Amino acid sequence: MTAENASDSRLPERALPGDALPERALPGTALRLTELGFGAASLGNLYRETSDVDARAAVDRAWERGIRSFDTAPHYGLGLSERRLGAALADRPRDEYVLSTKVGRLLVPNENPQGQDPDFVVPDTLRRQWDFSRDGILRSIEQSLERLGTDHVDIVYAHDPDQFDEKAAWQAAETLTELRDQGVIGARGVGTNDAGQLAALFEADAIDVAMLAGRYTLLEREAALPALEAAVTHGKAVVAVAVFNSGLLATDRPAPDARYDYGPVPPELRARTVALAELCEAHGVTLPQAAIAFPLAHPAVVDVTLGMRTAEQVDRNADLYAAAVPPELWAALLSRLE
Template sequence: MNADISSGARALQLGRLGFGGAGIGNLYRAVPDSQASAVVEAAWDAGIRYFDTAPHYGLGLSERRLGSVLKDKPRQEFALSTKVGRLLEPKQGVLMGGTDQKAEQAPGAPRDSEGFDVPAASRRVWDFSERGIRQSIEESLERLGLDYVDIAYLHDADVHDLAGGIRDGLPALEKLRAEGLVRAIGVGLNSAEAALDCVEAADLDLVMLAGRYTLLEQPEVPLLQRCVEKGTGVVNVGAYNSGLLARHNVPDDAHYNYGQAPHAQLERARQLAAICGSFAVELPTAALQFGLRHAAVVNVTVGATAPEQISDNAARMAEEVPEALWAELSRLGLIPS
C-alpha cells in the first residue's frame, strides 16, 4: 500500500503505522510525564514517523507532551497532524502548572468531563469559522513548540454541526492550504456517511476514519471507494474496536465502541481469533493489518500509553500474514471478497 499523500507539488510520507496521541492526553486515566515521553520516544525508535494529536486530547496536554519530544527530532523527518474546530478557553480561578497539568486548584475543583483525567482548567468552545480555525492552529503550535503542522483535520463535525463544518470549516482549511500554512487538510470523524459528505464538498487530502472499517465489521462504506476515485487518502483509526480485538484471547470484559462488548460481538471476535490461530496469526496482528487492505487506506494509526505497546504494534505490523488467512475469512463471509 502506497502511504504517500500529495498536496500540490509536495508529498507526505505517513508510513504504514502511525501514533495516535489521545492516550498521552490522559484518556481515561493519568499517565506520568516520564511515561508519556517514553511512549513517544518508543514510537520514534520503532520507525513511526506520523504523529496525530488534537487540542481536545487532555485539554492540550497531548499536544504539549508530543511537542516536548518531537521538538528535538529532525523536523523534515516526520509528519504531524492536529485538529481544529474546538478552541480551549481558560477558566477563571483554575491554575495550571507543568506539562503534567498538576494543578493548584481550590478544594473540590472539577476534573474534565469528556473522558480525560485532567483538571477542567479550560472549556472546549466549538468554532468552525476561519478566524477560529486560524486561532486554533496558532494555539496548537504554541503548545507543540513547533513552527508548523503538516496536516489539519476538522474534528468531530459529525457530532456538532456537520452543515456548518462543510459551509465554513472546509473552505477555511482549503484557504490555509493554499496559503501554505498547512501541507494537507482533512476531516476526523466517526461517521463514514458524514465523511463522504465532506469528501464531496471539498478537495480533501485525507479522511481520518474511526472504527468504521475493521476486521470485526465492514459495513458497506461508499466513502472508501469514493476516496479512491478522488485520490483522498484514509487514515484508519480504531483498528482494535476499542480493545475488543487487542488480545488474542478475548476476555469477557472486553470493550467495544467505548463500552462493554455485547455477547454477539464477543463471540464474533473469538471466532475470528480461532480462525487466525489456525494460521498461526494472533487476532491483534490480523486486526492491525486488515486496516490497510482497502485501496483507500494509506495508514493505520493506533494509540499507546506504554512503550511496550508501541513495540508490540510495530512488530505486528511487520509480521507476515499469509494470504490464505484472508482467503479463508472471505470464504466464511467474515470479510469482503
C-alpha cells in the same frame, strides 16, 4: 499565523529518512505517512494519568521503531498531549516526520471549574468550545503551534464535526482549503467516527484525507465502504484509527472485560469475534495482528494510527504491525464479514 500572512510560511519539502517504517503517499500532497502512526490521546492522560517520563519514553521508542507519523489534538488533555508530544519531538528533524492535529474544539478559560476534566486526568481550568468558524480555526491552530513548539503542522483535521452540526465539516473545509492552498498546512482533513459525509467530501475535493475511527475494522466495514471507494476514485486517502474497536480486537481472544465502541460487548458479537480469532489462528496469525493489517490491505488506507501510552505499548503495537499476514487469510475473513 493568519491567512493574510500565510504566503510567507510555506511548508518545507519533506526528507525521506532511511530508518522509517514503510511509507505511503498522501495523494495530491507532498506528504508520506508511515503505515503505522502514533496516536497521542493517552499522552493527555486519557482515563488515567501518564507520567511525563512514560510519555517521553513512548515517543522516543516510537521513533526508534521507525514511526514517523504523529497525531494529537487540543481535545486530548486540554492541550497536555500537544505539549508533551511537541516537547518529545523537539530535538527531531522537523522534515522527517508528519505531524497532525485537529480543530473544532477551541480551548478557552473555564469560568466554572469542577477540579478535573471528565475524560482526561487533568485540571479543568480550560474548557472545550465548539468552533468551526474561520476565526476559530485560525485561533486553534495558533494555540496548537504554541503548545507543540513548532512553526507548522502537516495535517489539520476538523475534529468530530458531525457531533456539532451537519454543515460543520463543510464550513471547516473552506478554511482548511485556504490554508492548504497558501502552504500553511500540507493537507486538510476530517477526523470522525461517522463515515456518512466522507464520500461527498471526497467527491467535492473538500478534504484530502479522513481519519476514520472504528468504522473499517474486522468487525465493521459496510458503512465505510462508500467513503473508501470515493477516496480511491478521487485520489484521496483514509487514516484508520480505533481498529481494535475499543479493545475487543486487541487481544488474541476477547478479554472478559473487553469493550466494543466504548460499551459492553453483545453476546453475539463476542461469539463472532471468537470465530474470527480461531480463523486467524488457523492461518498462523493473531486477532490483533489481523486487525492492524486488515485496513492497510485497502488501497485507500495510507496509515493505521494506534494509541500508545508507554514504550512497552509502542513495542507491542510495532511487533503486531510487523507480523506477516498470509494473503489467503483475507479471502477467508471477507467471507465471514459478508
